[in-house]
Amino acid sequence: MSLKRFFLFVFLFISPSFSALLAPITKHHIQTSRFYTLKLYLMTPLQHTDLLLHIGAKYTAVDCNHNYTSTTSWPVPCNSPLCHSLQKFQVNTTNCNITRTTRNRVPGGCVILTHNSHARVDSLALPTTNGCNQGQLRVFPKFVLTCSAEASKLLKGHAKKEIVGLAGLGYSKYSLAAQVSTTTSIFAVCLSGSPSAPGVAFFELPKPYYFLPGVDVSDHLNYTPLMFSHITTQKTNKKHFEDAYFLGVKSININGKPTAIDQTLLTINTNGKGGTRISTLDPYTVLERSIFTTFIDAFTKESTTMKLKPTKPVKPFNLCYEADDVLETYLGPNVPLVDLVMQNDVKWTIFGENSMVRIVDEGLDVWCLAFVDGGVKSVSSIVIGGHQLEDNLLQFDLGAKRLGFSSSLLQHKTMCANFNFSINSTIKLF
Known part of the structure; x- marks a missing residue:
């Protein structure tokens, strides 16, 4: 043994x-x-x-x-x-x-x-x-x-x-x-x-x-500082306060190349605006308008080097590709890699399975980049949404003020749906 x-x-x-x-x-x-x-x-x-x-x-x-x-x-x-x-x-x-x-x-x-x-x-x-x-x-x-x-x-x-x-x-x-x-x-x-x-x-x-x-996923966690901030959101004409979790993202890389982002947008200001937070309510990652425009341009440029040609986009997305033109791998569609580079230089790598979403309808079969435009008045500059969180284990250590993240578990030949929920009667109460 x-x-x-x-x-x-x-x-x-x-x-x-x-x-x-x-x-x-x-x-x-x-x-x-x-x-x-x-x-x-x-x-x-x-x-x-x-x-x-x-x-x-x-x-x-x-x-x-x-x-x-x-x-x-x-x-x-x-x-x-x-x-x-x-x-x-x-x-x-x-x-x-x-x-x-x-x-x-x-x-x-x-x-x-x-x-x-x-x-x-x-x-x-x-x-x-x-x-x-x-x-x-x-x-x-x-x-x-x-x-x-x-x-x-x-x-x-x-x-x-x-x-x-x-x-x-x-x-x-x-x-x-x-x-x-x-x-x-x-x-x-x-x-x-x-x-x-x-x-x-x-x-x-x-x-x-x-x-x-x-697979013990705790062996595959990277760690980055976790920040806390109250944010105010407007819903049904009433203000709601949230205890939001923020990450110190300092750049977004496409295929290893940094994008030109206004660095002031990546910092939480005194009014609680800006920065990068995690959300399980937003289905896709939301980017402030200038970040979104830069991101789409960089992704399009890198995808052309992979011989991918954009097709007519499907709302709410701005960039899509014909499914027949995209090679599929065990990490999802083969498209440019997206890295969120943290303040301590560790990278959260987003592979095709998390960066793209497939839309199939009558006469339609496309892969679309699952990032959406948050406009110019977004509360947070980057909101990491549910689709990008799927099959990633996130450990919130509030005492140490750090986040452990695995990036895609598909790298390790497992996924979040693979936890064994069968009951073990030998596990006793605390």
Whole structure:
């Protein structure tokens, strides 16, 4: 037995308990919209609940008027220490809701204006894990969430009826990741590109991350500083604050050649604008107008050296190629490589599988560059969207303020859909 396999045996079968947790992540594709949901257990009795995955949301928000019945749910009292803590970053907050009374909105309830909702406590559960399989459920009986019929509006109008809220993974101490963490401030997400086989989120697990056929992805992570910043987005004429995760991208290279980008756009200014952030809500990477124009020009130039000729673009994309003209490889279509070069000089390489999207319709079969124009007034200069995140494992280490990223797992002959969700009864509760 090799030394590595010996230590894996010890970890899996001799270690008596695990505090690490996991949750499946499912991809949804409705028309031109792509989004991801995280499955967990909520309420008492515990029920499977699908929530929109929002990497930057402060709280987990649920529409409590949508088939929400729980024997362990109770409102956070107005003027309680917990209520004041929840409202810490809000401006002109009214502490109490004393004018409306419904089944789920009670006099004296703690109002969270960010979601135009109030705070509640209920039971939440996630499966334990050893990094290879899932085990028994671990219950968190005092999980704090926000509760309002308006939670459905936060889903941007594209979610299915069974999706009743959102799972917030921002850096607030009331995010999902923070509330299920007791020993380490680390979580990881791996979005699957398959609508039938889920990806996975890990909580409190620094390593290992085993994916079939036995690849420990933690061996293939590069690290770069992770930055935090509150951003304000405008939705339905109301301001919503997000705990966004930013990366120090200093250049974008196409086939190893730097593009000419205004460096001031790559830095977060005093108003919270600019920089590069990660989003699970945007289906594709969004680039500020001048960055987008430069990027498209450079990509087109490099693609011509590969004998690729652009064809009529398909909205919302600006650059497409006939599928018959593009060679396909195990890393996706053979197109120019895109590198996001970080401030510490490590590179996030985006291969064809993540840079391109295939569109097939009547008489149409094209590969399109999956980057879109964010205009001149974009809040963040670069927003790395879901398609570019698929089949990449991202480890958010909030304590060390760093992001671990794998680039495409296809390089290592695995993918995010390859986690083994079969239940291992030997994995005990923490």
